[in-house]
Amino acid sequence: MVTEIKRLLSEAKPYKKTIVIVAVAGVIHAAASARMALLIKPLFDNLAKAEFDLVLQLVPWAMLLAVIAGVARYFHIYLMNYVAECITQALRQKLQQKFMKLNLSFHNTYATGSGGLISLILNDIGAIQDGLRMVADIFLHPLLFIFLLGNLLIIDWKLTLATMILVPIIGAFLKSTSRSLRKYTPIGQTLLQKMTSTIKESIDGVRIIQSFNLEKVMGNRLINESKEYLETRKIVHARTEIMGPVTEILASAIVMGVLLYETWEVKAGRATPGTFVGFIASLLMLNAPIKKFQESYVRIQSVVAVAKRIFHVLDDPNEVPESIENKPFPQQWNKITYKNVSFSYGREMILKNVDLEIKRGEIVALVGASGSGKSTIVNLLERFFDSTSGEILFDDVNIRDIELTELxxxxxxxxxxxxxxxxxxxxxxxxxxxxxxxxxxxxxxTLANANDFIMKMPNGYQSRVGDRGNLLSGGEKQRVSIARAMFKDAPLLILDEATSALDTASEIEVQKGLDHLMEGRTALVIAHRLSTIQKADKIVVLKGGQIVEIGTHHELLKNEGEYHRFHSLQHS
Structure with missing residues (x-):
């Protein structure tokens, strides 16, 4: 708990000056409010004596204190809310940056997928924002409590000490409630992540859902997840709100006791009506800071629980490390070498001791069944994650020594x-x-064979493509993607099944663009359709994470091995 609070406080460092103003405004508000309460005693005493001149002298002071307290409270709450917004927005930005740096292993294995990450950056951060707003109350109301307690001690110190007997009881109850909240708040946030993931799937997969009549299934899934979430939130709300009535019942008991005691004292001539009213007023005002402090303290427990989840992701080590050497990309390289490269997800080996050489200017095709390791080979080259063992070299330069951005x-x-x-x-x-x-x-x-369809669109190149490009057809999206790769003008090209999802007519159009794109470049091509890679300089056949064959199209057909089997299956 202490660690999370320290880290949250460290996020507030850029706003030190604003927080100082928040603190000063809180002190002024608390002092002015408490002084107003203390004015009640002389006001009532003078009224009882019919000293109206003295009453008129006190009223302007009371109004001045009310104005000071109101203005101070405004800046105290307003500035604290603004700082809370700034801190949570900074956390959102850090999470977004972290998501983009985390390797594919993290994204592929995160329990609730992208929906869960969206929930983390919106819902969890939102919960922190709500809690940070209460920090102003955590600071302000203890001060107000102290000042009002001072009033009570001034008016009747013996009675004040007698009423303080209930403070340990409230403290113990508060501790018990906080412990319960730290347990149930993370459970609620996890369930909220699941619901967000389900909602995202319902939107992203609407075509499949409608096609397979899965609307009811997805609806029921969300209903069941909502029931779990509501049960957890029911407990959280019950724990949060129980403090209010407990405090009010205890406060009412104290007030009634004080009422009887002060009535007796006034009757006996040991106290004045002003003493009675002043003590009761300060005591009633004391209830508000106690209640607010309890509410704020309880809310902070939820913030700590949520912050723990967020910092867990921010501290996740599954990030491709920046190069220590920061070497420039070798512009005159002659070959890429995979030397005894292995890669695993946990215990599952995806690549096993792969040795591969790719000469500059070659078109190298990777072929194999799903899960054979084709995509892993190209993902390692871009360092979407790093190999478990072995090394990948541009001539003699390890890719881990090249600056990541340059690579x-x-x-x-x-x-x-x-x-x-x-x-x-x-x-x-x-x-x-x-x-x-x-x-x-x-x-x-134009080289990507995309200019014609773009110029037919209402706004040409200024036409918007929609979410993920859904206003374009598959072939059109692919040609824009090829144009983007051409615009990058990189010497090394990766084509990951770039035409496998297209119909024949679209594939022909896209292939023209790909032919232009591959001119003068080194290309790694992953393809299921063997017809698209027959002209490759080298075809690498993978099976179970290992290279089983290397050769040209004709050489591999003559060998009658794994490649020949694939070829026969596609042409049978």
Missing amino acids: RRNIALVTQDVFLFSDTIENNIGAGNLSRDKKDVVKMA
Whole structure:
């Protein structure tokens, strides 16, 4: 708990000056409010004596204190809310940066997927924001409590000490409630992640859901998850709100006791009506800071529980480390060498002792059944994750010694599952190289065989592509993706099943673009359709994470091995 609070406080360092103003405003508000309560005694005593001149002298002071307290409270709450917004927005930005740095192993194995990560960055951070707003109360109300307690001690110190007997009881109850909240709040946030993931799947997979009549299944899934979530939140709300009535009952008991005691004292002539009213007023005002402090303290427990989850992700080590050497990318390299490379997800070996050499300018195709390790080989080259053992070299330079940004700047990627930003076609193509003049966008689109369909769109290159490019057909998206890779103008190219999801007509159009893209470049091509890789300089056949054959199309057919089997299956 202490660690999470320290880390949250460290996020507030850029706002030190603002927090100082928040603190000063809190002190002023507490002092002014307490002094107003203390004025009640002389006001009532003077009223009882019909000293109206003295009453008129006290009223302006009471109004001045009310104005000071109101203005101070405004800045205290307003500035604390603003700081809470700033801190939580900074945490959102850190999470987004972390998500983009975490390797594919993390993203592929995260329990609730991208929906869970969205929930973390929105719902969990939102819970922290709500809790941080209460920090102002944690600071303000203990001060107000102390000042009001001072009032009570001044008016009647013996009675005040007698009423303090209930403080340990409230403290013990508060501790018990906080412990319960630290247990149930993370459970609720985990269930909220599951619900967010289900909602995201319902939107992303709407086509399949409607096709297979799964609307009711998905609806029931969310209903069941909602029931679990509501049961947990029911407990959280019950624990949070129980403090209110407990405090109010105890406060009412104290007030009644004080009422009887002060009535007796006034009757006996040992106290004045002003003493009675002043003590009761301060005592009643004391209830508010106690209640607010309890509420704030309880809410902070929830914040600590949620912060623990967020910091767990921020501290996750599954991140591709930056190079220590920070060597530049070797521009005159002659070959890429995979030397005894292995890779595993936990205990599952994906690649086993792979040795492979790719000469500059070669088109190398990777072939094999699903799960054979084809995509892992190209993912390792871009360092989406690092190999478990072995090394990958550009001549004699280990890719782990090359600056990560420089390495990826020299590799262009075209995948089967094309991702386009919800932006214009021009900006999507230009994203390939942000430092390059966008006047070349049209040229690259023409080479990618995309210019014709783009010019037929209502706004040409300024047409928006929709979420993930859903306003374009599969072939159109693929050609924009190829234009983006061309615009990047990287010497090394990765084609990950770039045409496997297309119909024959679209594949022909896309293949023309790919032919232009591969000219003069070193290319690694993953393909299920063997017809698209017959002209490759080298075909690498994988099985169970190991290379079982290497050769040209004709050589491998003559060998009548694994490649020949694939070829026969596709042409049978």
